[in-house]
Amino acid sequence: MNRGPATWKYWRNDQGDITEQIDPDGNSTHYSYDRQGRLLEIRHPDGSRHQLGWNNLGQLLEEQLPDGGQRKYRYDALGRQITRQDESGAITQYQWDAANRLAQITLPGGATRAFTYNAYGKVTAERDELGRVTRFEYADNLHLVSRRINPDGSQLRYRYDNSRLLLSEIENERGEHYHLDYYPNGLIQQETGFDGRRTAYEYDLNGQLLKKTEFGDDGSELVTEYQRDTAGRLLVKTLADGEKIHYSYDALGRLVNVDDGHWPLAYEYDLQDRLTTENQGWGTLRYEYDNLGQLSHCRLPDGSKLDYRHQPGGRLSSIDLNGSRLTTHQFNCGREQQRQQGLLLSQYQYDEQGRLQAHTVSQQKRNLFQRRYAYDANGNLAGIDDSRKGNRSYHYDPLDRLINVRGTTPESFAHDPAGNLLGQGDQPTANLANVKGNRLLMQGDRHYDYDAHGNLIRERRGAGQKLVTEYRYDCQHRLIRVSLPGGSIASYQYDAFGRRIAKTVDGQTTEFLWQGERLIAESGDNRYRSYIYEPGSFRPLAMLDGEGPLKATPFYYQLDHLGTPQELTDYSGEIMWSAKYRAYGNLATLDVAEIDNPLRFQGQYFDAETGLHYNRHRYYNPGTGRFLTPDPIKLAGGLNSYQYVPNPTGWVDPLGLSSKLANCPKVKSIDPNEVRFSQTTVSYNKIDNNGNSYNYDDLVSSMRAKGWQGDPIDVVRMPDGQLTSMDNTRVRAAREAGIKVEARERGYNDLVTDSEQQRFAVKGKKPDSWGEAIELRVGKQSPKRFGKETPYGSHEPPKLSGKE
Template sequence: ATYSFAYDASDRLIEEVRVDNLTRRFSYNDGGHLTRLNEIGYGENGERPERDTLFERDAIGRLVAKVNRDARQDFEYDDVDRLLSIERQPTGIGKQLGVTAEKLEYAYDLLGRLTQEITASGTLAYEYGPLSKLTTLTLPDGRKVNHLYYGSGHLHQLNLDGQVISDMERDDLHREVYRTQGKLTSCFGYDAMGRKAWQFASTLPADKLSQVHNAGIHTSLLVEHAYNPIHRRYQYDPAGELVRTLDKLRGEIKYEYEPNGQLLSRDTGSLVGSEEFRYDPAANRLDFNARQFDKVKDNRIQQWRDQEYRYDPWGNLVEKRSGHSKLQSFSYDCENRLVRAETLVNGKLESTGEYRYDSLGRRISKQAEINGEVEQKRFLWQGLRMLCEETPGQSIVYLYEPGSYAPLARVDQAEGEGQKVYYFHTDQIGTPLELTNSEGEIVWQATYRSWGAIDQLTVNEVEQNLRFPGQYFDSETGLHYNTFRFYDPESGRFIIQDPIGLSGGINLYQYVVNPIAWIDPWGWSAKPTHSPDVAKWLEKGGTVHMEVEGRTWVYQDWEGNVVRYPEGHPDFTPYQRQQVDVPDLKGNHGRNPGGDFGKSDALAPKGKADYSKNTWHHHENMRAMQEVPKKIHNRFTHSGGVKI
């Protein structure tokens, strides 16, 4: 199977034929702007349905309307091209699928910063400080989430209407080392590459915990202390892969990888919980009873263990059969968004789910029925992060780590009751492992399998549905809602093709190369957690794309400088003045004889670094030091550096 492409005389893409024969054709106006997308599906029996999406443009090429089978969306801009509104009107077919009329509106200040976002779920208001950092987020009910910062611009405190949620303390490199979480204080340590090396949550106050950063204190001695209910340590190999975790609540887990970085095994020390994996050349997971050279036709998995799958002509999963008793069916709108799911067990309807989305594709509501119990939820978004979840009589506000999809805390408000604050304790990529209350008691605790399915729910006093970063667990289907797609944690893949096509990688169903180190919060394209935040990079005027093999991000700044990030690490080789191997790196910036910079200066082939223009960069192999321009090093951020 192959991909094929056709171009016009102006070198514009006019046709794409995917490995499963799904065909996309593109039409342009005289200005070179896309005006029509014609899609031709390919079904299991050779059927070829067609559908069109039309794009209307104004005189300067801006998108002013998008029209498809389900709805018409109109876009309005101000004089400097900022989006002011999106208004949607459903068609008759769209109404049958639950598409509703809606209008999203946006307002900005004189500096172009977003100040107001009006949705059907309510209004969000934004206030900023002198450094254009968000200082106050006003929720639809009037509550205010306040952000306090250090002079460096790094977050110091989150509070809700003055009630402190968390205080953060940072080291000289602005990395978080302490975080208050109710009666617990969480502490974090880092290795020479700036990766998380250990973390624990203690009932001791922060001033009693400062000793853990003394050189003479071995943090492993703290694992068994009663005042540390949560403690984890992480060990990495020279390639930067996580190879071992030691967890007070879960024991020791070891990981092995293929030479190309794919996860090969997870070893818990016993048959229970241990896993091994096999893949075909397109990274589809294979059963161990498959032949050595088996491949998955068209990347549409037909069978996985005791499960069988069927797809519609657009490549969407429409049927999943588990064993002899369970059958799930899925229905979609014309933009491949899941709108309805049904589960039958032994021929009897067990559960249903109906899902609704806004004009930006974000899920704003769901109604589920499980064994006759009806559940209704509404969701409010801040950009592409879920901010609020509402059920009749209760609301939850989610707060996240800065520039991240790792949840930090949530504030629950039940009708007629006071607020309850719960704190997340996450792993190295931001997946919640524990939830504690303000007293420091664990109210939710889970152990996961490698690809995100929960293996054991040890404590479940409070419902907690966040999973991998950007994912939300739906109990009625067992799937994880992943912003622009749904993810199946059993098979470790998405149930529809990538909405951004090959820009997200060559296998359109693949989640990530390695779920231990990579994340995909939007369901578009995977990235290692230690590479720059894509959204913030784009906001600053840079561009980002992924090389076709799906493992290397390429960032270009607003001045045209380009840095590749193979496996999430910056390749500064084109900019380096010199490179030197230095023994026993500590991850510091000291220029004294024992500091990393001082040792590099002493051993460097071209002598001491020119600190007026350059700095030393710690290579990810934890051995090499590269002298590179300060501007490049500071701008193209990475693990151990300051986040954008």
Template sequence: MLGLLRKTDGARTDTNDFTTYVYYDQDDAACSTTPSLCAYRKGDLWKVINALGQVTEILRYDASGRALMVMDANAIVTEYEYHPRGWLIATKVRGSNDGSEADDVVTRYEYDPIGQVKKVIQPDGAFIRYEYDAAHRLTDIYDNAGNRIHYTLDAAGARTKEDTRDSSGALKRTLSRIYNQLGQLKTAKTAYDHPTGFTYDASGNGDVTTDALGRKVDNDYDPLNRLAKTLQDVGGINAKTEFKYDALDRLTKVTDPKNLDTTYAYNGFGDQVQLTSPDTGVSTYTYDSAGNRKTETDARNITRTYSYDALNRPTAVAYPTTSLNVGYEYDAVPTVCAAGETFAKGRLSLITDASGSTQYCYDRFGRMVRKVQTTNGKVFAVRYAYTLAGQLSSLTYPDGAVVTYQRDAQGRISQIDTKRAVAGATTEVLLSQATYHPFGPTAGWTYGNGRTFARPVDLDYRTTAVVDPSAGGLSVGFGFDAVGNIDKLTPPGATNALLTFGYDALNRLTALRDGPTNTAIEAYTYDATGNRQSITTASGSKTYIYPTDSHRLTQAGPDSPRTYDASGNSIQIGVNSFIYSDAGRSSELKQGATLIQTYVYNGKGEQVRKYTAANDRHVVYSESGQWLGEYDDNGNVIQQAIWMDDLPVGLWAGNGAQQALHYIEPDHLGTPRMVIDPVRNVAVWSWDLKSEAFGDSAPNQDPDLDGITLVLDMRFPGQRYDSGSGLNYNYFRNYDADSGRYIESDPIGLGGGLNTYAYSNSMPIGAFDSNGLATAVRLPPYAPGEPLPLGTIYCEAGAVAPFVNDAKLASYEVICIKDCVIAHEVSHVRDANRLNSGVCRYWGWLPAIHPRGIVSFNPKQERLNSEFRAYATELRCLSAKLRRGICLSDMCTKVVEGRISDIINIILPTVYNGTYPKGVPGYE
């Protein structure tokens, strides 16, 4: 057979990174006798063999050459069904019973007569339905409960209004937009008619943004339409940030409002080889021939070295202190895995590190079902079970306690049952009757003893209160200013303020006042970059001092000076000295020459052990980084947390027969504020929302005054208090509530914000940072019916990976253009590695979730630059198909020509004018 691709050789020279393609050398025997049963023809692709010899086989095609049956390297078969017109109507990942679909994971698609997706039915029966107007534009999304999102469109197809309604038709969420004659967004309005205005320069670049309080942000661009300057709060704070680029549009310098420069240097391949930061000093990087980061040398002159397998998966990180080395193994089934948990090929199976090891087991659908963590010789096993749709149905904790999740018809958690790991234990209901806002967050639930907990929202889907009306429960309302900042705490449903909050023009918290008297309680000031300059309380004022050449806090009031190492880690705060390991993590706490506490981390960056001469504590986390439990030096449970998605709702305290279930009541951000003893129905722990805003106040560990204290170290989302240091451990960093900032610079640099020490943009009432990397705001999620875009990039196994959403492509488009869409996303992968190389090192390993940890570009101009390069790559790929006669049918030629036309005439203009991805097919 001539002209068929046999082998591709990757960029690596240190290993054989070939991908081999094998084709059927003759027709299936049935083709000549029973054409309807013909499985393949001569020349059809049969096998794809990767560099490690793992084989994917295409076992059956239909008469149009579409793959019907594919078997992966784990011998798992996926079947595809098509409509007579070629539309994909079902994907079936086969279970262990070949004679039945009962254990298959089946996703079905329904279409209207012209091929628009009408319904997507998930494996558990939940579905999303779509409606279109006569111009074939999406106008409505329904779930199987009858909730609806309706889009009002203008003549150009832009969404001028979005309404979310429940099954009765009641309006639950709304927003509106106004566009100018050029189709550019002019005004965006909230449900309460608070406008944000946008203007544009002559080239279509976003110029001035004016918020609902009249505050302006002015953007300026260079002659190549690259963002050159941003001025925040024009005429007020005037916080100026400037950007410089090289001839290839690569960001080379960011100058912050303090006039400090962060610079970037690149090699000839576009890889970032140097970062110079006022806070972390000079870091240098080298790469292998495939663009994988090979070495990283920080400002302390400590080098970490990375190794990769032939598939470019990281296999090792080596440090000068070899006891810190991390190893990653794939594909092999650990001995701890039981039957049905042995599908390891292509997946992370073992991490070895300074703490010990972690082993992973997977079911046939690629979902992690068992994790066995060995820390200092103690073994902690966590097991997961899932619904057919891949949602968590039960979690077994290291002590054997089990949490079971019941779900409603939309796949959302409706009830949580618990069972302790002691003889004779019975099932206890933690919560039930959970309800949800349409296409939004939970609206509340009933705890097992009858307490109710409500989380109402307004028409902007902001949480307006958290309400437990029973004695001792968390019950507080929230008021908002015109730009959405929480400006007061109220009794639920009332307007009179218990506490008021003030903000500056950059939305940083500046004041707390007593509501009834308007008496000042706390006041904060900041410089333009977000460094706290002062705090004033009833006990007096404290000023903060910083050097002129960095954002490192060197002194807070009369406290002792703070000192740092060359990488910007705090090594001395008062009497506490912090020793950082070669990995850049705080490993020892000392006071003078006395060792107070030692900290140990695993290969994912989680602090899994801390110990003193008298106490040894071990910690286990979920795969999304949530704290699951703390255990003593014998491995016995001290406490275990129970989660409802990303909200902590329950706590087991104690071990064995002494273990007791408690209810956690989280606030609007997910911070625990109350712990309830369900038997006595009283609060046994509380952390008042009206206390110091940045968390610098202790919780009440005995609010019922019975003389028995409950110690719970959970603080803001993702944080746990460390009594040894007085800091809050926040996954990748340590947070100092006293100064309201981190004691280490952000590991992802400016990707987390201009001030690499600031916590949540100094807005702790309205935002949080659950992993110590970047600020998050608890906003309503995208509607589950809104599919992922056509393509994106995300973190998988510690590396940036491309993702193409086949559901966005018709089956013939998969055949004709998918490879070019992949090339587009690979271009983004290169840019992501260039701009923030190693970003995925700070994401948890998420081998059971796909895709998770989507990677984005900051600032916006870098995203537009990356899109321009990616579409140029895709155009080259598509054009090559036409030039080289690769398209073997008129249909394929038309598909390629249509995609080229869309890119040139529709997509690239939106990139040029800065409105991308609005109006782009596949992204609406």
């Protein structure tokens, strides 16, 4: 296969299966199969192997992973999976009823989760690990969830239209309503939020977004328009204030320039379409890759060079900074066991479910400090035993919301039924927050005002509410100016992708550079810093203080179970920064401040001028535990558009868009040829969360250029032991690009969240588990024989629809 000057070569056996692939750099990957066409082995360019063992019924029994780990699977006489053993030896057990329905899951450690069904096989009750029961009711004759009754008695209601059975209304726990209206083809025409905000959409004949209109509650309108070329690629985005953003592509369809008239962005690529140069404003990043397509060298904007080395199988083994060792890493069973940072050695221990259990830091065999973590049966953090900062215990309500912290920094919290944080500390009932449509209106002596689009514009506090902080936004709801009670002014600027590139406080400007979604460097006020992260994550690894290879001095982050910085240490192991936090991210005490550290929860940057945390797409207020503006991705981010996370001791939100469990399944690299598809077709033309248009070829080019970008996909281990994905487009593109996919492996019986239920619903029917989500998706495909012949998905790539 040729693409410009680059050539990918493929060899196939008589069955059409790929047996060898050679990329444009000459790296070869080999595949072998048994007589039934089942994949037996993948031999990667670095010599590592992924081997699979099957029984005569076609069920996967074991895997030998490229990094040496092993997984095992067992089935009963009816072919149902009954045990799964992971790389660490932890076993999950599954029990089934006489109707082949999952009755109980026993997790590593012994905790159980059980399910009850109606005559139609729909879950009517779910008992969690602590014995709490969530109940479900269904609309008559539709088998669609109409009501969810939570363990505390609060309720969610769902209503559907009569013709297409599409979700038309959600009633939240406060009795507020969210409405959805559709075009005849099923695309959303209009949505009205719990707070009354209304947004309308217009599309072309290919289903591509042409116009988005946001209606303010004062009658104002914000209109964003999109202009594309004949391939569906976005050429011009016209904002509501008349500003235009222009996008340019090369002959191969790769994005090469983005110009908003203020901060130009430019990109260059290698033969495999991987990003080699990224120019933004005054800074440039340069990249090189190894034979597995992993980042091997990175030149930072200040000229500093990072070299990444990996073990066979792809695990990180070390990072060098300007020719000297920065860190070394040792992994076992897919988990980091040991890390050397200067003279400090960190050792990590995990429990049966892969959660961090202990972090011990030593210096030349002398223990300096240790943190131990305990969890309750439902997976919530129960306590931290910290040899430096003291002990804390955590307590939760029936919905797993944090209500009490005891120990060195005691706190208490109150919530309303919809998950709004009403009060912190020992506030009397009269001082609890007043909330409407999930907007915080008043809390204690603080009063909050909003603009016509739900953005916080004013906070009034103190005697007579005379202390006033005012916030101003642009037409994309980005914070651009803050006026503080003392007279100080802070202003903020952003690039075409909405990343903050500068802030000015009382005349002093700091500029920021980015590596994808992560802050990579800042410069201002005679200070220059770079930030290094654990690969593929938002967990900071090191801060480089000083500009240039001769001045950049490393300081090392020591993180907690969430990935929040607890200390910064220098090469010798001296603690240079240390803090104690409150549960929602405020600093309780700053113990050591020899240097400054602005990083907080994953993806957050502390602004000292306002006390807010910049969280990529929004600003977070740790004092209220809320965002200042509603979620730009609406229901995709959850039902409460201002909420940070459901529980700050176990969840994070690195992008300010959608929260996720900090201990969610470990992300790993998987060969896309191992993953089956759940669809027969995918759309050639796409729209991202920001309304920007792109197409399938753009995605392939981007993957070749930059490797895997964005969130990992979810792949589901089906009853036959193989993997199937809900994200068909990116798996297909990864195959074509010749890269691995970054994925979280889900069990067939693992439960989906509320927002995932909404995303995966088919004609209003909502799945309860990841396996059911796959089966619903497969079952709705055309032709119908697809679902009958391949009920767990197919290795045959889906066709592209909408490509001219």
